[in-house]
Amino acid sequence: MIAMATKIKSAEVEAKIAKFREMVEAELGRILGREETILYQAMRYAVLGGGKRFRPLLTLAAAEAFGGAAAVKTALPFAAAVELVHAYSLIHDDLPCMDDDDTRRGKLACHRAFGEDMALLAGDSLLTMAFEVMAGAEVPPGGTNRARKIRVIGEMARLAGPDGMIGGQVLDITFSPENATPESLFQLMLRKTGALITWAARAGAILGGARPSALKAVTIYGENLGLAFQVRDDLDDAGKKAVPRRKPRPGRSASEANYAAFIGRDKAAERLVRLVDGALDALDKGRIKSPLLRRLAFSLNR
Numbered sequence: 001m002i003a004m005a006t007k008i009k010s011a012e013v014e015a016k017i018a019k020f021r022e023m024v025e026a027e028l029g030r031i032l033g034r035e036e037t038i039l040y041q042a043m044r045y046a047v048l049g050g051g052k053r054f055r056p057l058l059t060l061a062a063a064e065a066f067g068g069a070a071a072v073k074t075a076l077p078f079a080a081a082v083e084l085v086h087a088y089s090l091i092h093d094d095l096p097c098m099d100d101d102d103t104r105r106g107k108l109a110c111h112r113a114f115g116e117d118m119a120l121l122a123g124d125s126l127l128t129m130a131f132e133v134m135a136g137a138e139v140p141p142g143g144t145n146r147a148r149k150i151r152v153i154g155e156m157a158r159l160a161g162p163d164g165m166i167g168g169q170v171l172d173i174t175f176s177p178e179n180a181t182p183e184s185l186f187q188l189m190l191r192k193t194g195a196l197i198t199w200a201a202r203a204g205a206i207l208g209g210a211r212p213s214a215l216k217a218v219t220i221y222g223e224n225l226g227l228a229f230q231v232r233d234d235l236d237d238a239g240k241k242a243v244p245r246r247k248p249r250p251g252r253s254a255s256e257a258n259y260a261a262f263i264g265r266d267k268a269a270e271r272l273v274r275l276v277d278g279a280l281d282a283l284d285k286g287r288i289k290s291p292l293l294r295r296l297a298f299s300l301n302r
């Protein structure tokens, strides 16, 4: 009986995730369907038809947890916006001056398909557009809802910028294993990857009307998830590459900042389990009952 109940519940969760994913795809297609120019083609190439949509799903799941179906509707443009920012960060991350990667999401990286110049500009456009989408998003009437909207836009500006993701990318490109500690690597990951993931969860919760104590719990959930996400990615990468890919350049280490390579795969795998537990624990402590937020955390344990 118990096993069956769990199974039914998880089928419901999977169906909800599939539905949310469809909503996000449709919204992204709508946003990027404006023009047929080469710039829009490059943007669509980088955003559509690939990607797990982990961040937008987090936004919608958190919105639903606090504000139900109405909040999901309100949060949809914000969920799309975080994917635009994420896709921009990946285009720029793959450029020859950064990680110099030829492939992304199972196909040629944007700069390999459209040239470095167009890829750079497509990335710039996606970032700018994310703010246009959020600024133009409709929220329910009333000062409280307007204030929530302004708050999440401001938080994106901070978390995507020098105090967040970009700061993390700077720590990443200046990383040197000789001077690093597991703690400094966590600081890097918390910004490089954790900032957008934390925003994604917080934005949904804020738009859904979470109280301050619950928002604190969501923040701890997001930070643990962000770290877990990068540890997972590093474990996958460390399994694939025998040697660091990065070309040596003056002032930059040839070693990539990879947690699994730095502390060892077994320790990293243990840490991953603890981080996912930390995220789930934050939900429990905040008394946040959301099978979706739990499922998104579990998905990293694979």
Ligand code: IPE
Pocket: 050, 051, 052, 053, 054, 086, 105, 192, 193, 229, 230, 233
């Ligand atoms: C990859 O992110 C880059 C990191 C921040 C680790 P994702 O693993 O979310 O990439 P997509 O969106 O599914 O392609």
Ligand code: IPE
Pocket: 089, 090, 093, 099, 101, 165, 169, 192, 193, 233, 237
């Ligand atoms: C990408 O990190 C993080 C951002 C784009 C902000 P990585 O360089 O570690 O991710 P992959 O391995 O290229 O996806």
Ligand code: MG
Pocket: 093, 099, 172
């Ligand atoms: Mg990188």
Ligand code: MG
Pocket: 093, 094, 099, 101
């Ligand atoms: Mg990279």
